[in-house]
Amino acid sequence: MRLAVLAFAALAIPGAAQSWRNYESATTRSVAVSADGLRLYALNTPDNRLAVYTLADPARPVLLREIQVGLEPVALAERTPSEVWVVNAVSDSISVVDVARGIVIDTIRTGDEPGAVVFANGRAFVSVSTSREVRVFGAITRQQVGTVAIFGDEPRYLLASADGTSVWVAVQLSGNKTTIVPESLAPPPPPPTNPNLPAPPRTGLIVDSDDPAWKPILNVNLPDHDVVEIDPVSMTVRRVYSGVGAVLFGMAQRPGSAELWVANTHARNLVRFEPQLRGHSIDSRVTRIGIGGGPITPIDLNPGIDYATLPNDPAVAIALSQPTDIVWNAAGTRGFVAAFGTDRIGVIDAAGAVLARIEVGNATGAQADPRNKRGPRALALHPSAALLYVHNRLANGIAVIDTVAQAKIAEVGAIFDPTPAIARQGRGFLYDAKLSGNGTMACAACHIDARLDGVSWDLGDRGGVMGTASGRGGIGTFAMHPMKGPMVTQTLQGLRGLQPFHWRGDRARLQDFNPAFASLLGKQQLAAADMDDFVAFLETIEFPANPHQRLDRTYSTQPVGTSAQEGFVFFTSTPFNGALRCVDCHSISTGTNGLIIPGSVLQEPQDFKVPQLRNLYKRTGRKPQPLGRTAGFAMLHDGSIDSVFNLLSMPVFGTLSTNATNKTKLMNFVEAFDTGTAPAVGHQRTVTQANAGSQAVLDDLQLLEAQAAAGNCALIAKGELDGRRIGLRFDVGVQRYASDRAGLGPFTRADLLTAATQGRAVLTMLGVPPGSETRIGLDRDLDGTKDGDEGLEPYGASTPGCAGALMLSANSTPDLGNAQFALVCERATPSSNGVLLLGFAATSFPFLGIDILVDVAQGAALPMPADANGVGVRSLSIPARSSLQGANVFVQAVFPSACGPQGLAASQGLRFTIGL
Ligand SMILES: [Ca+2]
Ligand SMILES: [Ca+2]
Ligand SMILES: [Ca+2]
Numbered sequence: 001m002r003l004a005v006l007a008f009a010a011l012a013i014p015g016a017a018q019s020w021r022n023y024e025s026a027t028t029r030s031v032a033v034s035a036d037g038l039r040l041y042a043l044n045t046p047d048n049r050l051a052v053y054t055l056a057d058p059a060r061p062v063l064l065r066e067i068q069v070g071l072e073p074v075a076l077a078e079r080t081p082s083e084v085w086v087v088n089a090v091s092d093s094i095s096v097v098d099v100a101r102g103i104v105i106d107t108i109r110t111g112d113e114p115g116a117v118v119f120a121n122g123r124a125f126v127s128v129s130t131s132r133e134v135r136v137f138g139a140i141t142r143q144q145v146g147t148v149a150i151f152g153d154e155p156r157y158l159l160a161s162a163d164g165t166s167v168w169v170a171v172q173l174s175g176n177k178t179t180i181v182p183e184s185l186a187p188p189p190p191p192p193t194n195p196n197l198p199a200p201p202r203t204g205l206i207v208d209s210d211d212p213a214w215k216p217i218l219n220v221n222l223p224d225h226d227v228v229e230i231d232p233v234s235m236t237v238r239r240v241y242s243g244v245g246a247v248l249f250g251m252a253q254r255p256g257s258a259e260l261w262v263a264n265t266h267a268r269n270l271v272r273f274e275p276q277l278r279g280h281s282i283d284s285r286v287t288r289i290g291i292g293g294g295p296i297t298p299i300d301l302n303p304g305i306d307y308a309t310l311p312n313d314p315a316v317a318i319a320l321s322q323p324t325d326i327v328w329n330a331a332g333t334r335g336f337v338a339a340f341g342t343d344r345i346g347v348i349d350a351a352g353a354v355l356a357r358i359e360v361g362n363a364t365g366a367q368a369d370p371r372n373k374r375g376p377r378a379l380a381l382h383p384s385a386a387l388l389y390v391h392n393r394l395a396n397g398i399a400v401i402d403t404v405a406q407a408k409i410a411e412v413g414a415i416f417d418p419t420p421a422i423a424r425q426g427r428g429f430l431y432d433a434k435l436s437g438n439g440t441m442a443c444a445a446c447h448i449d450a451r452l453d454g455v456s457w458d459l460g461d462r463g464g465v466m467g468t469a470s471g472r473g474g475i476g477t478f479a480m481h482p483m484k485g486p487m488v489t490q491t492l493q494g495l496r497g498l499q500p501f502h503w504r505g506d507r508a509r510l511q512d513f514n515p516a517f518a519s520l521l522g523k524q525q526l527a528a529a530d531m532d533d534f535v536a537f538l539e540t541i542e543f544p545a546n547p548h549q550r551l552d553r554t555y556s557t558q559p560v561g562t563s564a565q566e567g568f569v570f571f572t573s574t575p576f577n578g579a580l581r582c583v584d585c586h587s588i589s590t591g592t593n594g595l596i597i598p599g600s601v602l603q604e605p606q607d608f609k610v611p612q613l614r615n616l617y618k619r620t621g622r623k624p625q626p627l628g629r630t631a632g633f634a635m636l637h638d639g640s641i642d643s644v645f646n647l648l649s650m651p652v653f654g655t656l657s658t659n660a661t662n663k664t665k666l667m668n669f670v671e672a673f674d675t676g677t678a679p680a681v682g683h684q685r686t687v688t689q690a691n692a693g694s695q696a697v698l699d700d701l702q703l704l705e706a707q708a709a710a711g712n713c714a715l716i717a718k719g720e721l722d723g724r725r726i727g728l729r730f731d732v733g734v735q736r737y738a739s740d741r742a743g744l745g746p747f748t749r750a751d752l753l754t755a756a757t758q759g760r761a762v763l764t765m766l767g768v769p770p771g772s773e774t775r776i777g778l779d780r781d782l783d784g785t786k787d788g789d790e791g792l793e794p795y796g797a798s799t800p801g802c803a804g805a806l807m808l809s810a811n812s813t814p815d816l817g818n819a820q821f822a823l824v825c826e827r828a829t830p831s832s833n834g835v836l837l838l839g840f841a842a843t844s845f846p847f848l849g850i851d852i853l854v855d856v857a858q859g860a861a862l863p864m865p866a867d868a869n870g871v872g873v874r875s876l877s878i879p880a881r882s883s884l885q886g887a888n889v890f891v892q893a894v895f896p897s898a899c900g901p902q903g904l905a906a907s908q909g910l911r912f913t914i915g916l
Contacts, residue, residue, distance in 0.1 A: 018769070018771045018772070019418075019771055019772050019774065019775045019782060020046075020418050020419065020420055020423075020772060020775070021540075021542055021677075021769040021772060022419075022423055022540040022541050022542060023071075023072050023089070023090050023541070023542060023543075023544050023677075024449060024450045024451075024493070024541045025045060025072035025074050025089040025090060025449075025544075026074060026089070026115075026156070026172075026448070026449035026451075027043060027045055027073075027074045027075065027377055027378065027391070027393055028074055028075045028115055028116045028156055028157050028158075028249075028250070028378065029075040029076060029077065029116050029117075029118075029157070029158070029250075029378060030042060030043040030045070030073075030074065030075060030076065030377060030378045030391045030393070031043070031076075031378045031379070031380045031389055031390075031391035031398065032076060032077065032078055032380050033055070033380045033381070033382055033383060033389065034078050034081060035078060035081065036081055036868070036869070037055060037058075037382065037383045037384060038054065038055055038056070038081075038867055038868060038869055039052055039053065039054065039055060039064075039078075039081075039099075039869075040052075040053040040054075040055050040061045040380070040389055040398070041053075041076055041078065041084055042389075042391050042398055043073045043074070043075075043076060043086070043391070044066065044073075044396060044414040044415075044416075044417065045072055045073055045074065045393070045396070046396060046414075046417055046418055046419045047066075047414065047416055047417060047418050047780070048068055048069055048070065048071055048072065048073060048088075048776065049066040049067060049068050049069060049073070050066065050067045050069055050073065050076060050084060050086050050095075050097055051063060051065075051066045051414065051415070052064045052065050052066070052067070052084075052099055053398075053412070054867060054871065054873050055382070056865070056867050056873060058382050058385040058387050059385070059387060059400060059402075059409060059410060060400070060410055061389070061398060061400065061410075061412055062811075062820075062822055062873050062875055063412070063415055063811045063812065063820055063822065064811055064822075064824050064871065064873065065102050065809070065811055065824065066415065066811075066812075067097050067099070067102050067103065067104065068104070068718045068727075068776075069086045069088055069091075069095035069097065069104060070086070070088030070090070070091030070093045070095050070107070070682060070684050070766065071088055071089075071090035071091045071681070071682040071766070071768065072088060072089045072090040072091070072544075072682075073086045073087065073088050073089070073095070074087055074088070074089045074114075074115065074116070075087040075114075075115065075116040075117060076117075077116075077117045077118055077119060077124075079119055079124075079139055081099075081869065082098060082099050082100050083096065083097065083098060083099065084097045084099055085097070085117050085124060087110070087114045087115065087116060087117050087126065088114070088682070088684075089113050089114065089115070089544070090544045090545075090681065090682040091107075091682035091683070091684050091766070092109060092110055092111060092112055092113065092114060092547070092682060092683075093107050093108060093109055093110055093114070093682075093684050094107065094108040094110055094114070094117060094124075094126065094137075095107055095684075095764070096108065096142065096686075100826060101720065102725060103718070103719050103720050103725065103762060103764075104686055104718070104719065104762075104764045105686065105688070105762060106142055106686050106688070107684045107685060107686040107764055108137060108142050110126050110128055110135060111128035111130070111131050111133070111135060111547070112128065112129070112130035112131060112547035113128070113129040113130050113544070113547075114126050114127060114128050114129070115127040115128075115129050115154075115155065115156030115157065115158070115172075116156060116157055116158040117158065118158045118159060118160040118167060119139055119160060120160040120161075120164050120165075120166075120167050120232035121164060121232035121233055122138070122139050122140070123136050123137065123138060123139055123145065123146075123232060123235075124136070124137040124138075124139050125148075125158055125160070125167045125230065125232065126158075127150075127155045127156055127157070127158050127169055128155070129154040129155060129156055129172070130154075130547055130617070130618065131547075132149065132150050132151070132152065132153065132155060132630070133147050133148060133149050133150055133155070134147070134148040134150060134155065134158070134167070134169055134230060135147050135148075136148065136235050145235070146235035147235075148228075148230050148235055148236065148237060149237075150169055150171060150225070150228050150237075151223065151225045151228075151240075151625075151627050151628075151630060152171030152173075152174050152225045152226070152228070152630050153171065153172070153173040153174070153175070153454055153621045153630045153631055154171065154172040154173040154454075155169045155170070155171050155172070155228070156170060156171075156172040156248075157169070157170040157172070157248065157249060157250050157251055158170075159251045159252070159253070159260075160232070161253060161291075162253055162255070164232065165231075165232070166229050166230065166231070166232070166238070166291075167229070167230040167232050168227050168228070168229055168230070168251055168260060169227065169228045169230065170226070170227055170248040170249070170250075170251055170262060171225055171226055171227070171228065171248060172247060172248050172249070172448070173246075173247060173448075173452065173453065173454035173621075173631070174224055174225060174226045174242075174244070174245070174246065174247075174248060174454075175222065175224060175246055175267075175454050175455060175630075175631055175632055176224070176245075176246040176266065176267055176269070176455070177208055177209050177210060177222045177224050177632065178206050178207065178208055178209065178267075178269055178270060178455060178456075178632050179206070179207065179208075179209040179218060179220045179222065179632030179633065180204045180205070180206055180207075180456055180486055180632065180633055180638050180639050180640045181204055181205040181206075181207055181214060181217075181218065182204050182638075182640040183202050183203055183204050183485075183604070183605060183638075183640070185217065185218075186202070186203065186204050186205040187205065188200075188202065189201075189202075189203055189460075189483055189485065190462065191462075192462045192463070192464075192482075192483060193462040193463045194462065194463045194464065194465065194482075196465070197462075197464070197465070197466065197481070197482070197483075198466070198481065200460075200481055200483035200485075201481055201483070201484075201485070201599075201605040201606045202605040203458075203460075203483070203484070203485020203486065203605070203606075203638070204456075204485055204486050204638040204640055205458075205486070206269055206270055206272070206455075206456055206457075206458055206486050207270070208270065209221070209222045209632055220628075220629060220632065221627075221628035221629065222628055222629055222630075222631075222632050223240075223242065223627055223628045224242040224243065225240045225241075225242060225630075226240075226241055226242050226243065226244035226245065226248060226262070227240070227241040227244055227248070227251070227260065227262060227289060228240050228241075229241070229291075239292070239293065241260075241289050241296060242296075243296050243298075244262050244264060244287045244289065244296060244298070245262065245264025245265060245266055245285060245287055245298065246264070246265060246266055246267040246282075246453070246454075246455065247264060247265045247267070247448055247453055247454075248262055248263075248264045249262075249263040249264060249322075249323060249324040249325060250262075250263045250323075250324055250325030250326050250338070250378065250379075251263070251326070252325075252326045252327050252328050252335070253291075253328070254328045254332045254335070254350065255328055255329075255330055255331065255332035256331065256332040257332055257350070258290060258291045258292060258294065259288050259289065259290065259291065259294075260288075260289040260291050261286050261287070261288055261289070261326050261328070261335065261352075262286065262287045262289065262326075263285075263286055263323035263324055263325055263326045263337060263338070264285055264286070264287055264298075264323070265282045265283065265284055265285065265322060265323075265445065266282060266283040266285055266298065267281070267282055267446075267453060267455050267457075268280065268281055268282065268283065269281075269455050269456065269457045269458070272458045272460075273458060273459070273460050273461060273462060273483075274459045274460065274461050274519055274520055275461060275462075275463065275519075277457070277459065277520065278310065278437075278519065278520060278521075278522045279307060279310050279312075279436055279437040279438050279440065279441065279521065279522025279523075280307040280438075280440065280441070280522075281441050281445055281446065281457070281520070282322075282440070282441055282445045282446075283298075283300055283302070283440075284300075284301045284302060284319075284320055284321050284322055284323050284339070284341070284440065285298045285299055285300055285301055285323070286298075286299050286301060286323060286326060286335070286337060286348065286352055287299065288352060297352075299351075299352035301320040301323060301337065301339070301346055301354060302315075302318075302319055302320060302321075302439075302440055303354075305319070305438055305440065307438065309438070310437035310438065310522040310523075311437040311438070311522065311523055311524075312437055312438040312439075313366040314366070315438035315439055315440070316342075316365075316366040316368075316434055316436075316437075316438060316439035317365040317366040317439070318357055318439070319339075319341075319342050319433065319434075319438060319439025319440050320337060320339035320342060320344065320346040320354065320357065321339055321340070321341030321342045321433035321436075321439060321440050321441060321442065321445075322339065322340045322341035322342075322431075322433060322441075322442065322444065322445060323337045323338060323339055323340070323346070324338050324340040324376075324377050324378070325337070325338040325377065325378045325379045326338070326379070327379045327380065327381050327388070329381065329403070330381075330383075332350060333349065333350055334347060334348070334349065334355075334403070335347070335348040335349075335350075335352075336348075336379055336381075336388055336401075336403070338376040338377060338378065338379050338390065339357075339376065340375055340376060340377055340393070340431065341431060341432065341433030341434075341439075341440075341441070341442050341444070341445070342432075342433050342434055342439055343359065343360050343361035343363065343373060343374050343375070343376060343432075343434075344357045344358060344359050344360060344361075344376070345357070345358040345360060345376060345379075345388070345390065345401060347403075347406065356406050358401055358406050358407060358408065359408065360374045360376050360390055360392065360399045360401070360408055361373060361374045363434070366434070366439075367434070368432055368434035368435055369428075370427075370428030370429045370431075370432040370434075370435065370530075371424075371425055371428055371533075372395070372428070373394050373395070373427075373428035373431060373432050374390075374392040374394060374395040374399065375392050375393040375394030375395060375428075375431055376390045376391070376392055376393075376399070377391055377392065377393035378390075378391040378393075379391070381403075386402060386403045386404045387400055387401065387402060387403065388400075388401040388403050389401075394427055394428060394431065395411075395413065396413065396414045396417045396419070397411060397412055397413035397414050398411070398412045399411045400412075412820070415811070415812045415818075415820050416780060416781060416812070418775060418780070418781075422533075422536045422537065422540060423537050423540050425533045425536075425537070426533040426534045426535070426536050426537025426538070427537050429443070429526065429530065429531075429533070429534035429537070430442065430443050430444050430447070430450060430492070430534070430537070430538070431443075431444045433445070435517060435521060435523055435526070436517075436521035436522055436523055437521065437522030437523045438522065441521060442521070443516070443521070446489045447489065447491070447492050450491070450492040450493060450538075450541050451491050451492070451493060451618075452488075452489050452490075452491055452615075452618065452619070453489050454489075454621070454631055454633065455488075455489065455632065455633055455639075456486040456487055456488045456489070456632075456633045456638055456639045457486065457487060457489065458485060458486045458487075459484070459487065459520065460482055460483040460484045460485060461482040461483065461519075462482075462483060463482075464482025464483070465482060466479055466480065466481060466482070467479075467480040467482070467506055468480060469500060469504060469505045469506040469507075469508070469596055469607075469609075470500070470505075470508070470596070471500065471505060471594055471595035471596040471609070472499060472500060472593065472594025472595060473594070475595055475596075476595070476596055476598075478504075478505075478596050478598070478607045480504055480506045480607075481606070484503075484504060484506075484606070485606075485638065486638045486639070487502075487503050487637050487638060488503075488619075488633050488634075488636075488637065488638065488639040490502070490503070491615050491618075492538055492541055493541050493542060493543045493614075493615065494541065494542055494543045494590065494612065494614055494615075494675070494676060495510065495538055495539060495541065496539040496540075497590070498590060498592065498594070498612055499594060500594065500596070500609060501513070502609070503608055503609065503611065503637035504596070504606060504607060504608055504609060504637075505594075505596045505607075505608070505609030509535075510535040510538055510539070511528075511531055511532070511535055514526055514528075514531045542675075542676060542677055543614050543615065543675035543676055543677055544675065544677055544681075544682070545675055545677045545678055545679040545680075545681055545682070546614075546617060546672055546673060546674060546675045546679070547617070547679070548564065548617055548668075548671055548672035549564075549672050549674065549678075549679050550679065551679050551680060551683060551703055551707075552679075552680070552703060552706070552707060552712075553674070553678045553679060553680070553707070553710075553712050555567070555568050555669060555672055556668070556672070561661060561665070562661055562664040562665040562668060563665060563668060564665070564668040564669045564671075564672040565669075566665045566669075567664075567665035567666045567667070567668050567669025567670070568669045570582075570662060570665060570666060570669075571583055571586070571666060571669055571670070572588065576653060576654065576655075576656040576662075577652075577653060577654035577655070577656065578654075582666070585597065585610040586610060586613055588674075589674065589676060590612045590613075590614060590676070591610075591611065591612040591613025591614055591673060592609065592610045592611055592612045592613070593610055594609070594610070595609070595610055596608065596609050596610075597609075597610060601652075602652060603650070603651065603652045608637060611637075613670055613673045614673055614674075614675045614676065615675070616635070616644065616670055616671055616673065617671045617672070617673075619631070619633075619634050619635065619639075620634065620643065620671070621634060622634030622635075622639070622641075622642045622643070623642050623643050624642065629642075635647050643667065644663075644666065644667035644670050644671065645663050645664060645667045648662075648663040648666060648667070649663065677769070678707065678712035678713055678767075680703070680704060680707035680708075680712050680713040680767040681712070681713045681767050681768065681769050682766070682767060682768075683700075683703075683704060683707075683713070683766070683767040684764060684765065684766050684767070685697060685700040685701070685704075685764070685765050686719075686762065686763070686764040686765075687701075687719075687752070687753065687756045687761070687762070687763045687764070687765065688756060688762050689756055689757060689758075689759045689762075692753050692756035692757040693753075693757055697753075698753075700765065701749055701753075701765060704730075704765055704767050705730060705732075705735070705749070707767060708730055708732050708767070709732045711770055712770070713767035713768060713769065713770060714729075714730070714767070714768050714769070714770045714771070714772065714773035715729075715730035715765065715766070715767055715768070715773065716728060716729050716730065716765075716766050716768055716773050716776050716777030716778075717730075717737065717752070717763045717764060717765045717766065717777070718763070718764055718766070718777070719761065719762045719763035719764050720761060720762050720763075721755060721760065721761045721763070722755075722760050722761070724788075725788075726739060726740060726741070726744075726763075726788065727739070727740035727777050727778050727786075727787050727788065728740070728745070728747070728752075728763070728777055728778075729773050729774060729777035729778050730773075731746070734746070735748070735749075736748060737749070737751075737752060738778065739778075739786075739788065740777070740778045740779070740786040740787040740788040740789070741786065741788030741789055742786070742788075742789050744788070781813075783916065785915065787813075790813040790814075790815075790915065791813065791814050791912050791913035791914070791915045792809075792810055792813065792814065792910065792911075792912050793910070793911045793912075794808075794908050794909065794910055794911075795842065795853065795908065795909045795910070795911055796842075796844065796851065796853040796892075796908050796909040797851065797908055798905075798906060798907045798908040799849070799850045799851070799900055799901065799904075799905050799906050800899060800900070800905060801827050801828060801829065801870075801895060801897045801899060801900065801905035802829060802897055802898055802899040802905075803827040803870060804827050805827065805907075805908075806825055806826070806827050806828060806893060806895065806905050806906065806907035806908075807825065807826045807827060807907060807908070808823060808824070808825045808891065808892065808893045808907035808908060808909075808910045809823070809824050809825075809826075809910070810822070810823055810824065810910070810912060811823075811824055811873075813915065814878060814889070814912040814913065814914050814915060815878065815914070815915055815916060816878060816879070816880050816881065816882065816884060816885060816914060816915070816916055817878065817879070817880030818877070818878045819877040819878070820875075820877070821875070821876050821877060821878050822873050822874060822875045822876060823836060823864075823873070823874045823876060823891055823893070823910070824871065824872070824873050825864060825866070825871070825872040825873075825893035825895070825907055826870065826871055827870055828866035828870045828871065828872050828893070828895040828897075828905075829866060829870060829895055829896055829897050829898070829905075830866060830867070830868050830869065830870045831865075831866060831867065831868050832865075832866050832895055832896045832897075833863065833864075833865050833866075833896070834863075834864045834865070834866055834872050834893055834894055834895035834896070835861045835862065835863060835864055835893070835894050836861070836862045836863075836864040836872075836874045836891055836892075836893050837852070837853075837854040837856050837859065837860075837861055837891065837892045837893070837894065838854065838856070838859045838860050838861075838862060838876075838889065838890070838891050839854040839855045839856045839857065839858065839859030839860075839889075839890050839891075840855070840858060840859060840887070840888065840889065840890065841854075841855040841857075841890060842854065842855065842890050842909060842911065843855040848901070848902040848903075848904055849900060849901025849902035849904065850894065850900065850901065850902075850904050850905065850906040851906065852892070852906070853890070853892045853906075853908070853909035854890045854891060854892045854909060855890070859890075862874055864893055864895075866895060872893060872895065878914060884914045885914055885915065885916060886913065886914065886915075887913070887914045888911060888912070888913050889911070889912050889913075889914070890909055890910070890911050891909070891910050891911075891912070892906060892907055892908070892909045892910070893906070893907040894906045894907075
């Protein structure tokens with residue numbers, strides 16, 4: 001156990017200097033309009049924040065505030081007008097956000113990689129992708145009250161029916177019932193069409209698992225549970241819909257009908273060989289489901305494309321690729337589909353026919369601009385105005401669409417995005433389907449969100465030529481036949497240093513994937529500089545932690561005799577067949593030494609690279625279960641092996657192949673294989689007055705501090721202390737929490753727990769990747785000025801309004817060129833007309849019962865209307881004029897108030913200093 005800890009602590013150091021890590025999490029329901037229509041909620045995933053906008057002018061959302069949540073938020077849902085739940089994919093948690101206070105008031109643990117949350121029947125339903133379940137929590141108690149097992153890989157998107165009687169779960173990697181005929185049973189491949197090629201190696205064959213010719217031989221049962229309908233009262237599965245699609249994204253009910261519509265893609269992996277899949281590997285579709293057992297009808301979003309024509313610019317100009325979300329207007333007559341791959345919104349009628357396409361990016365028609373790709377991912381309609389809000393995952397912002405004019409009318413970017421240029425510049429090349437010959441597919445058509453699609457593809461070429469490959473460091477020379485046979489799609493996570501690539505190691509460098517833009521995507525290779533930027537981006541992607549490790553990064557010692565820890569010891573120290581140990585090929589830390597092993601040694605028809613072992617826990621769906629299997633493919637290059645246990649039963653493993661105990665412990669270890677990210681990264685705990693004294697909180701804090709000391713994570717906290725928002729960073733050397741404000745702290749753990757116990761603090765502790773703690777905890781933009789010292793100081797006192805003291809704050813920091821800067825006043829009289837006093841000096845003189853704090857002699861009184869929630873907003877765009885730097889501005893809000901001394905109420909003063 002000790003050995004494991006030391007080994008991984010040491011390995012964590014090389015990346016220590018990085019302040020930003022990329023987990024490329026898959027967002028789902030990342031945008032929503034509040035039930036009252038007054039607010040727009042959107043996620044700023046790279047900066048781990050929930051952004052709250054006012055829709056006082058629905059056509060022009062203005063940021064009210066942002067609230068830091070857990071790592072990599074992917075979905076949100078409004079519970080009440082003041083409470084929003086945010087699902088964090090890397091933190092494995094839900095942040096319960098008090099929107100008015102601007103802090104997280106509770107954190108709920110969910111299990112690995114939660115995908116979405118919806119409310120129904122007074123309960124919260126949360127999809128948990130890795131453990132294939134939906135967990136149910138009391139919406140008020142926040143206690144888990146049930147679990148619904150989902151028979152399918154990666155359940156993610158959730159939808160509650162309009163009447164609240166159903167919750168639907170979309171199984172993202174549900175597959176398409178295809179599976180693999182293993183090499184030993186498959187008929188020989190057809191001869192090459194290139195006469196110079198030698199005979200092809202024996203390979204497997206991808207077939208439909210229901211194909212009567214193979215069913216009795218393979219006996220693989222794939223029920224294909226696509227959409228699972230849960231009864232929110234009994235918390236049981238009421239019904240299952242299959243045949244919806246291979247990869248499922250967003251869903252919507254069509255008002256006035258009994259129809260559920262699902263955005264999805266179909267995988268054409270039954271089609272053999274790359275030239276046949278060129279420009280046409282997937283179909284982008286919406287599938288109409290008759291709720292309650294009606295027909296299930298897939299509808300192609302790109303009908304009429306002539307796939308034989310490549311390149312085909314007219315097709316690129318209209319293609320709707322990789323639909324990730326769908327919404328219907330209130331009448332149920334118009335549907336809007338987000339085409340993530342081609343930066344447009346498709347408008348469909350009730351029959352699913354595409355009526356129009358609305359461009360959300362600057363590159364319209366057949367043009368492609370991957371560096372400025374928007375990536376429309378999630379949609380929300382305004383309840384009354386004819387407006388559609390589009391959450392752009394890649395651009396990290398909101399586009400506002402006029403649904404009558406069918407045009408984009410505004411675009412609001414996240415106020416701050418820490419994504420470095422290296423990731424921004426190269427990211428679009430992965431997702432941009434306009435880089436394909438007809439606009440229908442990107443690399444991400446199979447590498448869904450840089451991950452897997454759960455199936456195998458036969459991308460061989462009968463007319464290709466022989467290639468050669470060498471192991472890492474140029475070791476060995478191996479001849480590679482182009483008819484390689486079916487291969488499981490590999491993840492693009494954790495590729496840095498993993499060369500050579502592909503199952504056979506036939507691509508020496510990531511740059512060698514450039515030809516696929518021509519041979520598979522059907523257009524042309526990228527310019528070398530573009531490919532380099534794409535590669536640089538790919539190398540930023542990391543795996544989140546393995547959920548089967550313990551929180552302190554050790555391996556489980558249970559059950560004794562077959563535990564993962566015992567498997568680790570065997571893997572690293574026990575020769576299993578003659579002199580070889582697993583680790584001699586599958587080196588720690590990635591699982592591969594990069595060598596290519598001859599087929600003769602592997603007892604296989606081809607030579608294969610030693611594969612990395614960091615995501616096997618995501619590929620266990622071929623294990624037979626009473627209902628069948630959730631995936632048609634699992635282990636080895638073609639996915640033909642059910643499980644690690646059965647893989648180790650192959651004769652090549654010698655005496656190990658018959659030793660069930662050793663095989664079990666090895667399976668347990670390999671499925672818990674360290675991913676390079678420690679489980680403490682993302683781990684969270686909200687400390688409140690109610691729980692500050694509990695053992696559970698103490699245990700968590702001690703664990704996080706110890707993991708920080710071991711270099712497995714760093715530790716930060718965010719929340720409220722003595723009425724003000726605060727950020728903290730735990731400094732291991734001095735065992736103190738430094739604050740984000742000059743003159744405040746540092747604090748000991750005991751100081752913080754005491755403050756919480758006294759009701760003076762609510763703090764959410766968060767394990768973050770080592771190297772990111774200053775950015776996430778203290779200084780968001782890393783400009784050296786801490787978040788609390790960014791030039792915003794309250795002064796003076798407020799007079800009470802009817803809902804309590806008026807509170808004036810800013811939505812962001814007063815930096816030169818911050819066009820989105822706005823002042824926000826809370827607790828004003830709803831729908832009243834207030835004023836914002838603005839001047840260049842402070843004053844204090846009594847006036848009609850309030851204390852005027854701003855010298856308006858050379859200033860101004862600006863209108864500041866309050867909305868129905870009593871929130872007034874005044875945008876005050878700060879020009880990028882350097883003469884303004886250092887200028888002090890004093891502001892105060894005054895609103896009519898029946899409770900104020902003379903019918904008026906005033907906020908405290910706020911001084912802001914314009915900075916860089
Ligand atoms: Ca996790
Ligand atoms: Ca399916
Ligand atoms: Ca700063």
